[in-house]
Amino acid sequence: xxxxxxxxxxxxxxxxxxxxxxxxxxxxxxxxxxxxxxxxxxxxxxxxxxxxxxxxxxxxxxxxxxxxxxxxxxxxxxxxxxxxxxxxxxxxxxxxxxxxxxxxxxxxxxxxxxxxxxxxxxxxxxxxxxxxxxxxxxxxxxxxxxxxxxxxxxxxxxxxxxxxxxxxxxxxxxxxxxxxxxxxxxxxxxxxxxxxxxxxxxxxxxxxxxxxxxxxxxxxxxxxxxxxxxxxxxxxxxxxxxxxxxxxxxxxxxxxxxxxxxxxxxxxxxxxxxxxxxxxxxxxxxxxxxxxxxxxxxxxxxxxxxxxxxxxx
Numbered sequence: 001x002x003x004x005x006x007x008x009x010x011x012x013x014x015x016x017x018x019x020x021x022x023x024x025x026x027x028x029x030x031x032x033x034x035x036x037x038x039x040x041x042x043x044x045x046x047x048x049x050x051x052x053x054x055x056x057x058x059x060x061x062x063x064x065x066x067x068x069x070x071x072x073x074x075x076x077x078x079x080x081x082x083x084x085x086x087x088x089x090x091x092x093x094x095x096x097x098x099x100x101x102x103x104x105x106x107x108x109x110x111x112x113x114x115x116x117x118x119x120x121x122x123x124x125x126x127x128x129x130x131x132x133x134x135x136x137x138x139x140x141x142x143x144x145x146x147x148x149x150x151x152x153x154x155x156x157x158x159x160x161x162x163x164x165x166x167x168x169x170x171x172x173x174x175x176x177x178x179x180x181x182x183x184x185x186x187x188x189x190x191x192x193x194x195x196x197x198x199x200x201x202x203x204x205x206x207x208x209x210x211x212x213x214x215x216x217x218x219x220x221x222x223x224x225x226x227x228x229x230x231x232x233x234x235x236x237x238x239x240x241x242x243x244x245x246x247x248x249x250x251x252x253x254x255x256x257x258x259x260x261x262x263x264x265x266x267x268x269x270x271x272x273x274x275x276x277x278x279x280x281x282x283x284x285x286x287x288x289x290x291x292x293x294x295x296x297x298x299x300x301x302x303x304x305x306x307x308x309x310x311x312x313x
Contacts, residue, residue, distance in 0.1 A: 115220065117306065120158030121166070123220045127158045133204040134159035140198060141167060144191045152183055155215040164209045167191070168216070175229075179214050188212045221307040224263065230309070231258045234273040238306040239299050255310050259296065268304070270297040275312055 120127025128134040138157055145154055155177070156168035169187050170177040191210065198204045221230050238253040255278060256270035272278050272292050282289040 115306070115308070117220055117222070120156050121168070122156075122216050122218070123306075124156045124168070124215065124222065126156070129159045129161050131159060131161065133208075134165075136198065136203050137165055137195070137208070140194045141165075141191060144187065144194055145169075147190065148187070152179065152187060155219070162209075163205060163207060164211065165195075166211045166213075168213050170215050170219075177215060177219065177229075184212050184214065217311050217313075218309045221309070223301055223304050223307055224261065224266070227258060227261050227268070231261075233257075234275055234310045236306070236308050236310040237270065237299075237304065240303045240305065241299075251305065254297075256297065266301040268299050268301070270299065271295065273310065275310065277312075 115122040117123045118125030118127070126138065128138065137159060141154065141157060145152055151171065151173055153170050153172045154167065155170040156166070158166040160166070167187070169179050169184065171179040171183055188210065191212070195204065195208055195210065199206050199208065218236070221227070221235060235256055235258065236253065237256050238251065240249050241252045242248065243250040255273045255275050257273045259269040259271045261268045272288060272295055274288055278292065279286065279288055282292060
């Protein structure tokens with residue numbers, strides 16, 4: 001479940017106006033009520049043995065804005081798994097690990113808005129709408145990040161034609177890169193203040209809307225810069241390999257763990273991740289087989305189309 005919390009930040013006041021969050025059981029997100037209360041925490045019923053990392057967002061608007069901040073769940077790419085016909089990897093066929101050609105077909109379903117590297121959203125990077133003010137807004141954001149002394153970094157930055165700025169921040173001192181809620185709020189306040197000053201000077205237009213959030217539970221891993229940083233995580237990998245039948249290039253994917261990488265040869269060696277979707281190929285309730293544990297895949301950096309965190313939740 002992806003949790004999003006919004007707070008209204010108003011210029012000219014030194015306090016935060018918090019709004020009660022209530023659980024919507026049908027849609028799995030928090031809806032804001034119109035009354036002002038302390039922020040409350042939902043009680044999760046059994047069975048929920050593990051709560052996944054939360055993705056938090058802060059929507060900051062100017063004091064005289066005509067509309068209230070809108071609560072939006074952060075979009076996170078999900079992997080859809082069919083229990084009746086699970087997948088693993090086409091490469092297993094090459095190594096003689098399976099007899100049935102159809103057992104290990106990939107069954108990842110595409111999202112309506114697919115994440116890609118550099119999209120300024122879940123895929124990270126910078127995406128500018130081409131307005132007269134977005135480069136100035138980006139420069140201000142970079143200055144604000146410097147004020148946090150290397151604790152916070154920019155994961156993604158995006159401007160929209162409807163005068164909206166979306167920033168995803170990460171905590172550089174955190175192994176997972178996930179910021180705390182107070183980090184999101186602190187950056188929002190500091191950046192909103194600088195944007196207000198820029199509006200008064202006329203360098204950017206008035207009524208800029210600001211949305212600040214975390215990278216997301218299934219954040220994209222930047223290649224090769226973040227391979228060492230996230231080498232211990234289970235990763236979903238989409239890459240270009242050779243088709244077993246024709247030898248022609250084809251796109252494949254799987255859930256792997258990073259065994260090693262070489263910056264000189266610019267290649268990665270992957271093994272099979274010890275996750276449910278992979279274990280079930282050895283049989284329900286069974287661990288990975290010996291052949292699965294020993295299986296390896298060598299991929300050049302430039303063959304990797306997408307590498308991101310994999311979550312079983």
